[in-house]
Amino acid sequence: MTLQQDRSGWLTARGVGKRFAIAGREVRALAGLDLDIASGEFIAILGASGCGKSTLLRLFAGLETPDEGEVRHAGARISGPSLARGIVFQEHRLFPWLTVAQNVEAALLNAPGSKPAKRQTATELIALVGLSGFEGAYPHQLSGGMAQRAAIARGLVNRPDTLLLDEPFGALDALTRAHLQRELRRIWQRQRTTTLLVTHDVDEALLLGERVVVMTPRPGRIARIFALPPELPRDHADPDFARLRGKILATLDAGPAVPAAGLTEHAA
Amino acid sequence: MSLALSLPEAAPPRSVRWPRWPVALLLPALLLAAWQIASQRGWIAPGILPAPGEVWLTLRELWESGDLASHAAWSMGRVVQGFLLGAAGGLLLGTAMALSPRFEAYVRPSFLAIAQVPVIGWVPLLMLPLGIEEVLKLVILTKAALVPVTLNTRDGLRAVPQRWVEVALAFRYSRAQLLRHVVLPAAVPPVFTGLRYGLTSCWKALVAVELLASSEGLGYLLVWGRQMFQMDLVIAGILVIAAIGFAFDAVLARIEARLQRWRAA
Amino acid sequence: MSAADRLRGLVLPLLLLAAWQGAVTAGYGDPRLLPPPVEVLRRAWQLLVAEDLPLALAISLGRCLAGFALGALLGLGFGLLCGLSRAADRLLGPAFHALKNVAVFAWIPLIAMWFGFGEASRIAFVTLAVLTPVALNVWEGVAGVPKPLLEVGAAFRFGGWQRLARIRLPAALPAILTGLQLGLIHAWLATVGAEYFLAKGTGLGGVLIEGRDKFDMALVLLGILLLGGIGLLLNQLLTRLAARLAPWRAA
Numbered sequence: 001m002t003l004q005q006d007r008s009g010w011l012t013a014r015g016v017g018k019r020f021a022i023a024g025r026e027v028r029a030l031a032g033l034d035l036d037i038a039s040g041e042f043i044a045i046l047g048a049s050g051c052g053k054s055t056l057l058r059l060f061a062g063l064e065t066p067d068e069g070e071v072r073h074a075g076a077r078i079s080g081p082s083l084a085r086g087i088v089f090q091e092h093r094l095f096p097w098l099t100v101a102q103n104v105e106a107a108l109l110n111a112p113g114s115k116p117a118k119r120q121t122a123t124e125l126i127a128l129v130g131l132s133g134f135e136g137a138y139p140h141q142l143s144g145g146m147a148q149r150a151a152i153a154r155g156l157v158n159r160p161d162t163l164l165l166d167e168p169f170g171a172l173d174a175l176t177r178a179h180l181q182r183e184l185r186r187i188w189q190r191q192r193t194t195t196l197l198v199t200h201d202v203d204e205a206l207l208l209g210e211r212v213v214v215m216t217p218r219p220g221r222i223a224r225i226f227a228l229p230p231e232l233p234r235d236h237a238d239p240d241f242a243r244l245r246g247k248i249l250a251t252l253d254a255g256p257a258v259p260a261a262g263l264t265e266h267a268a
Numbered sequence: 269m270s271l272a273l274s275l276p277e278a279a280p281p282r283s284v285r286w287p288r289w290p291v292a293l294l295l296p297a298l299l300l301a302a303w304q305i306a307s308q309r310g311w312i313a314p315g316i317l318p319a320p321g322e323v324w325l326t327l328r329e330l331w332e333s334g335d336l337a338s339h340a341a342w343s344m345g346r347v348v349q350g351f352l353l354g355a356a357g358g359l360l361l362g363t364a365m366a367l368s369p370r371f372e373a374y375v376r377p378s379f380l381a382i383a384q385v386p387v388i389g390w391v392p393l394l395m396l397p398l399g400i401e402e403v404l405k406l407v408i409l410t411k412a413a414l415v416p417v418t419l420n421t422r423d424g425l426r427a428v429p430q431r432w433v434e435v436a437l438a439f440r441y442s443r444a445q446l447l448r449h450v451v452l453p454a455a456v457p458p459v460f461t462g463l464r465y466g467l468t469s470c471w472k473a474l475v476a477v478e479l480l481a482s483s484e485g486l487g488y489l490l491v492w493g494r495q496m497f498q499m500d501l502v503i504a505g506i507l508v509i510a511a512i513g514f515a516f517d518a519v520l521a522r523i524e525a526r527l528q529r530w531r532a533a
Numbered sequence: 534m535s536a537a538d539r540l541r542g543l544v545l546p547l548l549l550l551a552a553w554q555g556a557v558t559a560g561y562g563d564p565r566l567l568p569p570p571v572e573v574l575r576r577a578w579q580l581l582v583a584e585d586l587p588l589a590l591a592i593s594l595g596r597c598l599a600g601f602a603l604g605a606l607l608g609l610g611f612g613l614l615c616g617l618s619r620a621a622d623r624l625l626g627p628a629f630h631a632l633k634n635v636a637v638f639a640w641i642p643l644i645a646m647w648f649g650f651g652e653a654s655r656i657a658f659v660t661l662a663v664l665t666p667v668a669l670n671v672w673e674g675v676a677g678v679p680k681p682l683l684e685v686g687a688a689f690r691f692g693g694w695q696r697l698a699r700i701r702l703p704a705a706l707p708a709i710l711t712g713l714q715l716g717l718i719h720a721w722l723a724t725v726g727a728e729y730f731l732a733k734g735t736g737l738g739g740v741l742i743e744g745r746d747k748f749d750m751a752l753v754l755l756g757i758l759l760l761g762g763i764g765l766l767l768n769q770l771l772t773r774l775a776a777r778l779a780p781w782r783a784a
Contacts, residue, residue: 080440081437081438083440089431110439110442299628384761386725388722388738392741392744396748397566479638494642505642509635509636510634511634513636
C-alpha cells in the first residue's frame with residue numbers, strides 16, 4: 001500500500017465551495033467538497049445534472065476559481081489552465097475553420113518543440129484515436145463520434161499528466177458511445193494518464209473508472225466513493241457489475257449520506 | 269449520428285416537382301409578351317410604358333454609343349472609391365470598438381447618432397459647405413459603407429462564442445494568440461456580411477446622390493430620361509442599376525459562401 | 534453601461550461643440566455656414582414653437598403611416614402567398630428577387646412619370662419602399678418554419694388551417710415583426726426622400742430643402758435632428774411592440 005500512498009494527492013480539492021448567481025438568485029454549486037485523486041488513476045464522477053460535477057471539473061481545469069477552499073495539482077495550487085491538464089468538453093468544440101490536423105496542432109501552439117515535431121505528435125495522436133486518413137477533413141464533414149475522437153486527440157496531444165473529460169460521450173448515440181468508451185479504456189491502459197471523467201451514466205462510470213465518486217446536488221457534495229475491485233469484470237451482464245450498479249443507483253436516489261461525506265468504501 | 273446525416277432528406281409530400289427555370293421565366297415571359305402586345309395595339313401610351321422592344325433598342329443604342337459604359341463607369345468608380353474608404357474606416361473603427369471598451373464608450377454614441385441620420389438628411393447639410401461636386405458624393409458614399417461595416421465588424425469580433433474562447437484558455441493562448449487564432453477566424457463571416465451590406469448600401473446611396481446632383485452616372489441617366497420624357501431611357505436605366513446591384517451582391521455572396529464553407533453544409 | 538461610460542460618450546460631442554464655438558469666435562469660416570451654436574439653438578426654438586414646423590412634421594408622419602399601412606398590407610399578402618404556395622413562389626419569386634435589386638430611389642423618376650408630383654406619387658413611393666422588406670421577411674419566415682415543428686403538427690393530425698394558425702404563423706411571427714420593423718424604418722426614410730425628390734415644399738423634406746436653399750444652417754440641422762430622432766423613436770416603438778407580441782423571440 002505504500003505505492004498507493006505515494007501516488008495519492010495528485011489532484012486534490014480541499015473544502016471547495018463555489019457559488020453562481022442564476023437569475024439574481026445565488027446557487028451553491030459546490031460546498032465543503034474534499035477529494036483526493038491518485039496519479040495514474042481513472043476516476044469517474046457521477047451525478048445527476050446540476051449536482052456540480054462539471055463545476056468541479058472546471059475547477060481542476062483552471063477555467064473557474066473556487067470561492068472557498070482550494071484545488072491543487074501535483075502539490076501546486078491551480079490558478080489557471082495548464083497544458084499539463086488536457087480537457088475534452090461535452091461538445092467537441094473543434095474550431096470549425098481548421099482541419100482535424102490543424103485543430104490538434106492548435107493545442108500545441110504554446111508547447112515547446114519545432115513545427116515538424118509538433119506535426120509528428122499530432123499525427124501520432126490522430127492515429128491513436130483511429131482517425132488516420134481524416135487529417136485534412138473539416139469538423140462539419142465528420143460524424144459526431146469522429147469529431148469527439150478528434151477532440152480527445154486534441155486533449156491528449158500535449159502529453160498531459162492529467163486528462164479531464166466533461167461528459168465527452170454525452171451527445172453520442174449508444175453504439176458510438178460504447179465504441180469510444182472501449183477506445184478510451186484502451187488508451188488509458190496504454191498511457192496511464194490520470195483521468196477524471198464526469199458523467200451522468202452509471203454504466204459508463206462503472207466501465208471506465210477505478211473509483212466512482214457519486215455526487216448529489218443542492219449543494220453539490222460527494223455522497224459516497226466506490227472503489228471498484230480490480231478484478232471486477234467490465235461487463236454489463238456480470239452479476240457483480242449489476243449489484244454494484246444497483247448500489248450506486250440507490251446512493252444517487254438516497255441523496256447525501258448522513259455522516260461526513262467523502263468516505264471511501266470498498267465495495268464488492 | 270453519422271447515419272442520420274447521411275440519410276437523404278425525405279421527399280416533400282407534393283408529388284409534382286416542376287423544373288425550376290422554365291417556371292421562373294414563365295411569368296416574366298408572359299408579362300413581357302402581354303406588355304409588347306398591349307404597346308403594339310396602342311393600349312398603353314408610350315409615355316406611360318414604352319414597348320419592351322423599344323427599351324431593348326434604347327439599351328442597345330446606349331451600349332453602342334458607349335454612353336452606357338461611360339455612365340456606368342462613373343457610377344461604379346464613385347461606388348468603389350466610397351466603398352473602399354468606408355470599408356477601411358469601418359474595419360478599423362469596428363475593430364477598435366470591439367477590442368477596447370473604453371474607446372467604444374467614447375465613440376459609440378457619436379457614431380450611432382451619425383449612423384441614425386440617413387443619406388437624405390446628410391445631403392442638404394453637406395451641400396452647404398461641400399457644394400455638389402465629387403467630394404459630397406464621396407463623403408456620402410463613405411458614410412453609407414462605413415456604418416454597416418463598423419457595426420458588423422464590432423459585433424462579429426465581440427460575439428465569438430465562449431465555448432471556443434474556453435478551448436483557447438485551456439491551451440493557454442495569449443491575448444494575441446486568442447485574437448489571431450480564434451477571434452479573427454471566427455469573425456470572418458460576420459465581418460464579410462458587413463462588407464456585403466456596406467456595398468449594397470453604397471449602391472443605394474449612389475443612386476440617391478446621383479439623382480440629386482450630378483451630370484454623369486446612371487442616376488443622372490434617369491434624371492435626364494425623366495426630363496426629356498423618354499420613358500424608355502428611364503426603364504433602361506433602372507434595369508442597368510438593378511443588374512449592377514445584383515452583380516455586386518452575387519459576387520460578394522459567392523465569396524461569402526466560400527469563406528463560410530466550414531460553417532457546416 | 535456605467536455612469537463613467539455615459540460621460541465618456543459625451544466627450545466627443547462636447548469637443549465638437551467647443552471646436553465649433555472656437556471657430557466662430559476666432560472668426561473662421563462663413564458666418565452663414567457656421568453660425569454660433571447658441572444662435573442655432575435660438576433659431577431652432579423659434580422654429581419649433583412656430584406653427585410651420587409642427588405642421589410639417591404632422592404632414593410627414595401622416596404620409597409615413599399611410600404608406601406604411603398600404604405597403605405592409607401588400608407586403609404581408611404577397612409574402613404569405615409566396616411563402617405558403619409553392620406555385621406562387623416559383624412563378625413570382627424570381628421576378629420579385631430581380632426587382633428588389635433596384636435601389637429604391639431609382640424608382641423615383643418612374644413614379645414621377647406615372648403618378649406626377651402630387652400626393653399619390655409620394656404615397657406610392659413610400660408604399661413601394663415598405664413592401665419589399667415586409668414581403669421578403671414574411672415570405673422567408675413562413676416558408677422557413679422548421680420542419681420538425683411542422684412534423685409535430687402532422688403527428689397530431691392538424692388540418693391545413695390549424696397548421697397555418699397554430700404553427701406556421703406563430704413560428705413566423707418573429708420574422709414578420711422584423712419585416713414590419715424594417716418596413717417602418719424604410720417608410721420614414723422614404724417619406725422624407727419622397728418629399729425631397731418629389732417636392733413641392735411640404736413636410737420635413739420640404740423643411741430640409743428650404744433650409745438648404747436659404748442657407749439656413751439652423752433649419753437644416755434641426756431638420757436632420759428631427760429626421761434621425763423620429764426614426765429612432767419609431768424604431769424603438771416597434772421594438773417594444775415586437776417584444777410584447779413575441780416574447781419568446783431569442784434575445
